[in-house]
Amino acid sequence: MARAYNFSPGPAALPEVVLRQAQADMLEWGDAGASIVEISHRGPEFMQVAAQTEADVRTLLAVPDDYAVLFVPGGATTQQALIPLNFAEAGQVVDYVVTGHWGKTALKQLTPALRLNVAASSEADGFRSIPARDDWQLTRDAAYVHITANETIHGVEYRPAWGNPAPDTRDVPLVADFSSSIASEPIDLSRYGVVYAGAQKNLGPVGITVVIVRRDLLERAGQPRAHMFDYTAQLQNDSMLNTPPTWNWYLLGLTVRWMLDEGGTSEFDRRSNEKSRLLYDAIDASGGFYRNDVDPRVRSRMNVPFFLHDESRNDAFLSGAREAGLIGLKGHRVLGGMRASIYNAMPVAGVQALVDFMKEFRDSHG
Numbered sequence: 001m002a003r004a005y006n007f008s009p010g011p012a013a014l015p016e017v018v019l020r021q022a023q024a025d026m027l028e029w030g031d032a033g034a035s036i037v038e039i040s041h042r043g044p045e046f047m048q049v050a051a052q053t054e055a056d057v058r059t060l061l062a063v064p065d066d067y068a069v070l071f072v073p074g075g076a077t078t079q080q081a082l083i084p085l086n087f088a089e090a091g092q093v094v095d096y097v098v099t100g101h102w103g104k105t106a107l108k109q110l111t112p113a114l115r116l117n118v119a120a121s122s123e124a125d126g127f128r129s130i131p132a133r134d135d136w137q138l139t140r141d142a143a144y145v146h147i148t149a150n151e152t153i154h155g156v157e158y159r160p161a162w163g164n165p166a167p168d169t170r171d172v173p174l175v176a177d178f179s180s181s182i183a184s185e186p187i188d189l190s191r192y193g194v195v196y197a198g199a200q201k202n203l204g205p206v207g208i209t210v211v212i213v214r215r216d217l218l219e220r221a222g223q224p225r226a227h228m229f230d231y232t233a234q235l236q237n238d239s240m241l242n243t244p245p246t247w248n249w250y251l252l253g254l255t256v257r258w259m260l261d262e263g264g265t266s267e268f269d270r271r272s273n274e275k276s277r278l279l280y281d282a283i284d285a286s287g288g289f290y291r292n293d294v295d296p297r298v299r300s301r302m303n304v305p306f307f308l309h310d311e312s313r314n315d316a317f318l319s320g321a322r323e324a325g326l327i328g329l330k331g332h333r334v335l336g337g338m339r340a341s342i343y344n345a346m347p348v349a350g351v352q353a354l355v356d357f358m359k360e361f362r363d364s365h366g
């Protein structure tokens, strides 16, 4: 099979130019005399990659100077465990707004030393909406408020009606899991205390996570934690407290550079609008053959879950899609059905191909 349009949720599609560059660099990197994966992370070649990657991330995301950028090993889930350790003291209240699977996962990472307040949850309606900001029960002296900017499985994203770019949490720092929507639009980072994103959706390969943190928050005592779990120690050691995942870091750097070359976050904002509109319009105009249940005001532009009216045709849909060169469409086991993840690396043409296939499938099975 040739390279297909890949709608996988993560690990996800990478731009072909990035993969080709990586293929070339796999054998020999510049004048290093070895592959990028074979050289020391502390050598001048890799240090240059690391520095350029940080500079490019700062440009792409317009990171203010009073924010640190960390490149840490592990996934977003790891940060869900480290964030409370670093930013909340024992006995403090932490506020969480739960709008889907990943918001719930974050709760599981909290230690008993903290007092959890679920300030709002849309679980009762099957995570098809986002609770209105006026209905959030925030705690005045909470250590932080945690939200999930885009729920990758449920397909729910904070959109303008919800105070996008960020809900107002007054003086309490806002911590946001941006794993599946980072760099899909310009965001005003100054509205956030911490933004974190596992790389394998929009930023590159799995195994590395970008954490952007307002520097003053790093002065907080937090809870007792191992040195390896200390964000300040990571910052003081250039995110190299131990051997970092150099290959992933380098690939992330290539992907970020590609996004800059393509026109940056405002261009991906435009494309995300176009791609998601194409797909939701096709679903909504299918006369009920396809269905998406999310409140249209908070429908995700990155992950579009949908269901066939006749679920007995799911396998036929997936195998037909595969034959049409469209892969990765099977829904998450939590929800079933289908899901099309249309991150930055997915071209408009890929979504058009999916929409064409969906129409064809409906015409022959309707």
Ligand SMILES: *Cc1c(COP(=O)(O)O)cnc(C)c1O
Binding pocket: 010, 074, 075, 076, 077, 078, 102, 148, 150, 151, 152, 177, 178, 179, 180, 198, 201
């Ligand atoms: C994928 C994802 C995660 C989990 O990432 P891991 O790398 O598996 O830890 C967390 N939050 C969101 C929003 C995600 O999309």
